[in-house]
Amino acid sequence: xxxxxxxxxxxxxxxxxxxxxxxxxxxxxxxxxxxxxxxxxxxxxxxxxxxxxxxxxxxxxxxxxxxxxxxxxxxxxxxxxxxxxxxxxxxxxxxxxxxxxxxxxxxxxxxxxxxxxxxxxxxxxxxxxxxxxxxxxxxxxxxxxxxxxxxxxxxxxxxxxxxxxxxxxxxxxxxxxxxxxxxxxxxxxxxxxxxxxxxxxxxxxxxxxxxxxxxxxxxxxxxxxxxxxxxxxxxxxxxxxxxxxxxxxxxxxxxxxxxxxxxxxxxxxxxxxxxxxxxxxxxxxxxxxxxxxxxxxxxxxxxxxxxxxxxxxxxxxxxxxxxxxxxxxxxxxxxxxxxxxxxxxxxxxxxxxxxxxxxxxxxxxxxxxxxxxxxxxxxxxxxxxxxxxxxxxxxxxxxxxxxxxxxxxxxxxxxxxxxxxxxx
Amino acid sequence: xxxxxxxxxxxxxxxxxxxxxxxxxxxxxxxxxxxxxxxxxxxxxxxxxxxxxxxxxxxxxxxxxxxxxxxxxxxxxxxxxxxxxxxxxxxxxxxxxxxxxxxxxxxxxxxxxxxxxxxxxxxxxxxxxxxxxxxxxxxxxxxxxxxxxxxxxxxxxxxxxxxxxxxxxxxxxxxxxxxxxxxxxxxxxxxxxxxxxxxxxxxxxxxxxxxxxxxxxxxxxxxxxxxxxxxxxxxxxxxxxxxxxxxxxxxxxxxxxxxxxxxxxxxxxxxxxxxxxxxxxxxxxxxxxxxxxxxxxxxxxxxxxxxxxxxxxxxxxxxxxxxxxxxxxxxxxxxxxxxxxxxxxxxxxxxxxxxxxxxxxxxxxxxxxxxxxxxxxxxxxxxxxxxxxxxxxxxxxx
Numbered sequence: 102x103x104x105x106x107x108x109x110x111x112x113x114x115x116x117x118x119x120x121x122x123x124x125x126x127x128x129x130x131x132x133x134x135x136x137x138x139x140x141x142x143x144x145x146x147x148x149x150x151x152x153x154x155x156x157x158x159x160x161x162x163x164x165x166x167x168x169x170x171x172x173x174x175x176x177x178x179x180x181x182x183x184x185x186x187x188x189x190x191x192x193x194x195x196x197x198x199x200x201x202x203x204x205x206x207x208x209x210x211x212x213x214x215x216x217x218x219x220x221x222x223x224x225x226x227x228x229x230x231x232x233x234x235x236x237x238x239x240x241x242x243x244x245x246x247x248x249x250x251x252x253x254x255x256x257x258x259x260x261x262x263x264x265x266x267x268x269x270x271x272x273x274x275x276x277x278x279x280x281x282x283x284x285x286x287x288x289x290x291x292x293x294x295x296x297x298x299x300x301x302x303x304x305x306x307x308x309x310x311x312x313x314x315x316x317x318x319x320x321x322x323x324x325x326x327x328x329x330x331x332x333x334x335x336x337x338x339x340x341x342x343x344x345x346x347x348x349x350x351x352x353x354x355x356x357x358x359x360x361x362x363x364x365x366x367x368x369x370x371x372x373x374x375x376x377x378x379x380x381x382x383x384x385x386x387x388x389x390x391x392x393x394x395x396x397x398x399x400x401x402x403x404x405x406x407x408x409x410x411x412x413x414x415x416x417x418x419x420x421x422x423x424x425x426x427x428x429x430x431x432x433x434x435x436x437x438x439x440x441x442x443x444x445x446x447x448x449x450x451x452x453x454x455x456x457x458x459x460x461x462x463x464x465x466x467x468x469x470x471x472x473x474x475x476x477x478x479x480x481x482x483x484x485x486x487x488x489x490x491x492x493x494x495x496x497x498x499x500x501x502x503x504x505x506x507x508x509x510x511x512x513x514x515x516x517x518x519x520x521x522x523x524x525x
Numbered sequence: 526x527x528x529x530x531x532x533x534x535x536x537x538x539x540x541x542x543x544x545x546x547x548x549x550x551x552x553x554x555x556x557x558x559x560x561x562x563x564x565x566x567x568x569x570x571x572x573x574x575x576x577x578x579x580x581x582x583x584x585x586x587x588x589x590x591x592x593x594x595x596x597x598x599x600x601x602x603x604x605x606x607x608x609x610x611x612x613x614x615x616x617x618x619x620x621x622x623x624x625x626x627x628x629x630x631x632x633x634x635x636x637x638x639x640x641x642x643x644x645x646x647x648x649x650x651x652x653x654x655x656x657x658x659x660x661x662x663x664x665x666x667x668x669x670x671x672x673x674x675x676x677x678x679x680x681x682x683x684x685x686x687x688x689x690x691x692x693x694x695x696x697x698x699x700x701x702x703x704x705x706x707x708x709x710x711x712x713x714x715x716x717x718x719x720x721x722x723x724x725x726x727x728x729x730x731x732x733x734x735x736x737x738x739x740x741x742x743x744x745x746x747x748x749x750x751x752x753x754x755x756x757x758x759x760x761x762x763x764x765x766x767x768x769x770x771x772x773x774x775x776x777x778x779x780x781x782x783x784x785x786x787x788x789x790x791x792x793x794x795x796x797x798x799x800x801x802x803x804x805x806x807x808x809x810x811x812x813x814x815x816x817x818x819x820x821x822x823x824x825x826x827x828x829x830x831x832x833x834x835x836x837x838x839x840x841x842x843x844x845x846x847x848x849x850x851x852x853x854x855x856x857x858x859x860x861x862x863x864x865x866x867x868x869x870x871x872x873x874x875x876x877x878x879x880x881x882x883x884x885x886x887x888x889x890x891x892x893x894x895x896x897x898x899x900x901x902x903x904x905x906x907x908x909x910x911x912x913x914x915x916x917x918x919x920x921x922x923x
Binding site for chain 1: 562563578580581582584585770773774778780781782784787790795798800802803804806809828
């Protein structure tokens with residue numbers, strides 16, 4: 102059982118805090134207006150090197166991806182490191198064997214295999230937990246299709262947040278994050294195993310890479326030792342952020358750049374620092390960390406701390422992050438329901454967008470708000486993808502964020518800005 | 526509250542009385558030739574650092590509530606009677622006639638000590654640089670002398686370059702240059718009332734006041750090459766796990782072709798990263814005190830600032846219980862207490878970053894930003910270097 106003195110919340114939420122890409126749910130806001138529903142662009146393909154941004158009022162950006170890893174403290178909270186020795190167990194909260202058979206059949210297992218799995222060799226009735234438990238042979242796990250995993254795993258102990266199948270690891274749209282040629286502490290065979298057992302979280306018209314991984318007990322059993330198990334969890338929890346730099350030369354129109362990055366006066370006066378770079382020979386770039394407001398500057402590339410901005414198990418999520426962008430000290434109020442804050446203080450806006458504009462991602466079908474982040478420049482956003490302690494505050498490509506939150510073929514993106522009377 | 530106002534609020538904030546309309550005048554600055562280059566730090570466990578200068582100036586919103594100070598020149602000598610004042614001014618180099626003129630212009634309005642002197646502008650202008658240094662050194666001891674207590678420091682030493690694009694009349698700039706004096710090896714200026722008396726319009730006064738908030742800082746970058754000892758860098762910048770979780774940044778830079786440097790902002794703990802190159806906000810003062818050098822230094826590793834660390838009475842107790850007296854070599858995050866050699870009084874606190882660069886906030890004023898600066902420049906601000914010493918304290922590991 103995963104427990105920590107740092108958390109007072111119910112055990113059921115703990116794995117969600119760890120596993121990460123938790124859904125941020127904001128009730129539908131009627132005044133929101135669909136500005137752009139384009140999700141057809143290619144997602145950002147991770148390439149470790151310098152990328153050139155598009156020219157715009159923000160100037161000329163260059164950026165490169167950086168891998169981040171959560172702290173050892175956070176990894177130490179992982180329940181799988183303690184529980185993996187039990188081996189893979191499919192737990193069914195089912196009334197009887199027939200219901201288990203139905204679940205397996207619905208997941209696409211052929212009848213013969215399903216009957217074999219509910220036979221006495223593999224199925225046990227655990228009287229302690231009240232679950233019907235299947236211990237599947239490794240061959241079955243290896244042979245499962247992407248579709249079978251997607252349909253079966255959410256049915257396994259769906260009410261247990263500590264269970265890896267109901268709360269799988271979320272992977273980056275480009276897969277496990279490892280630098281080319283890097284020895285991340287995990288053997289390539291194990292990385293290949295993770296790749297093989299990963300699956301897509303949803304079925305979409307446009308196929309994407311597998312983005313979920315749940316067979317962590319099996320993978321941990323294949324690790325050589327405790328060090329490799331530790332590194333495997335760390336690698337699975339990696340995130341990718343972007344380090345961006347603004348190119349500035351003596352020919353740069355620093356006043357125009359200052360106009361953009363000051364965001365209508367809401368950001369601090371940054372003209373002097375831009376001018377210093379423009380005038381100094383041998384200096385051609387300025388890290389955009391210097392151009393962000395204080396709040397994002399403090400949070401960027403860091404992970405939440407149990408002793409940080411959260412209150413109990415109310416931890417900073419995407420809404421807390423995005424609504425606090427210009428606040429010198431983020432408001433704890435943004436940990437709570439903020440539907441009416443959005444309704445009353447924000448207005449949907451068309452392009453051109455400004456630094457700090459709120460971006461809301463909504464599922465058009467369900468009307469649910471899936472995520473919120475802030476526009477920075479070009480197609481870069483400032484984001485925290487989920488409430489988890491294992492999710493850092495990042496700079497990301499907007500399309501990468503969209504890809505991570507795509508639950509259906511139909512999502513829409515709403516850009517909004519604080520009404521003038523609320524801008525300081 | 527009265528004590529707070531008299532002791533801690535900044536010179537400009539206290540002294541400016543009249544209303545100050547919002548200024549739309551943009552002051553832009555040009556680096557002088559020596560500042561337009563990249564400098565290399567000495568190599569050390571911090572790696573290969575380079576820096577270049579940048580200038581900060583108070584944002585408009587801070588200037589909005591500012592009152593313009595009086596043009597009357599005031600020298601306050603709380604510890605001297607008339608005999609001692611005459612002797613002091615004489616020793617400072619004023620002629621007998623000048624001393625009597627100053628006394629006669631001041632004493633009739635006062636019934637006794639403590640005395641405030643109102644020296645005529647002509648006498649102040651005619652003083653030698655040596656006289657100015659002696660008198661300023663004495664005035665700086667007393668909070669009532671706000672402009673001497675917190676003088677304008679012109680780090681580059683070049684007054685004309687400093688005010689080049691300020692929009693001030695050339696005559697004013699020339700006069701400022703004439704009125705400067707030395708503190709250690711830096712150039713200081715305190716005669717704000719005198720300059721105000723020479724300006725010809727409200728717009729010029731606003732430009733002058735805003736230009737006085739200018740501060741020089743530096744942008745610091747760490748170079749990372751294939752030969753760089755990454756393990757050594759990680760060890761230094763993580764400061765014994767007090768600044769953990771920065772190691773992946775080194776890996777990213779080292780593994781990305783075409784990227785060979787990282788801005789040191791990324792390597793600082795969250796709170797100084799947030800505050801660096803900014804001025805205090807009004808929200809920082811809601812508990813009654815704005816951040817000073819102690820607040821800034823003692824909160825260096827704190828994720829959330831502890832506001833009580835701005836309370837001078839708690840500072841010593843805090844660092845004695847959370848820090849250990851240490852020595853050279855410096856480490857990232859070391860608390861440096863600058864103390865007067867003779868009295869042992871702590872006059873300033875800052876935090877060591879690398880080489881001879883410190884993170885500091887020079888005073889509690891709203892007009893003093895959080896910045897990086899050279900330790901040598903800092904020492905010049907807080908007394909002649911030969912009369913101060915530095916005490917090193919290291920935060921205990923978590």
